[in-house]
Amino acid sequence: MADFSEKDPRTSTSSTLENKRDEYTEKKFDSGGPEVKHAEEQTPLPTEVDDEEERAQIVRRMSQNALNAMLENPLAGKSREAVIRDARRFARDHGMEEDAEDFVKGALVAQRPDDFENIPELTEEDKAALRYEITHKWKQPFTLYFLVGMSFL
DSSP: OOOOTTSOGGGOOHHHHHHHHHHHHHHHHTTSSOOOOOHHHHSOOGGGOOOHHHHHHHHHHHHHHHHHHHHSOTTTTSOHHHHHHHHHHHHHHTTOGGGHHHHHHHHHHHHSGGGGGGOTTSOHHHHHHHHHHHHTTTOOOHHHHHHHHHHHO
16 A cells, blocks of 8 residues: 655645555556455465464454455456446346446446546546545535434434
8 A cells, every 4th residue: 555654644735645546556456456365375274274273373364354355345356347247237137227327437436436537438527526526525415414413313
């Protein structure tokens, strides 16, 4: 991950953060996507180990790997074509064929949210809307904030 320790985070500018994000994105996605390593390729299975302590350590590592896999972006390891195919299939299966291209755009952005500027399917209007969402993340209707506040009471 990118090292943000160069400046005090309270004084960082958005351009500094964007530059760091761009460097991170280039490193992560230049090779065609993030490298996925499977636990079974790295360590033996617990049933293959005789030592109880070593077996317990392997089980703990495998549990942590499973947790990390659940928290990761499920689309990150898929190919671009597979994401597009799945988005179109989802729209078709749920009777929303007229919105299939919107599902494709959404799936591609969900796959690589930090690199939406380089998605050719997005129009300039789509990119402007995403930029606005990034720079104005707390801009919501007052009614929504009122509802959340009332829910806490």
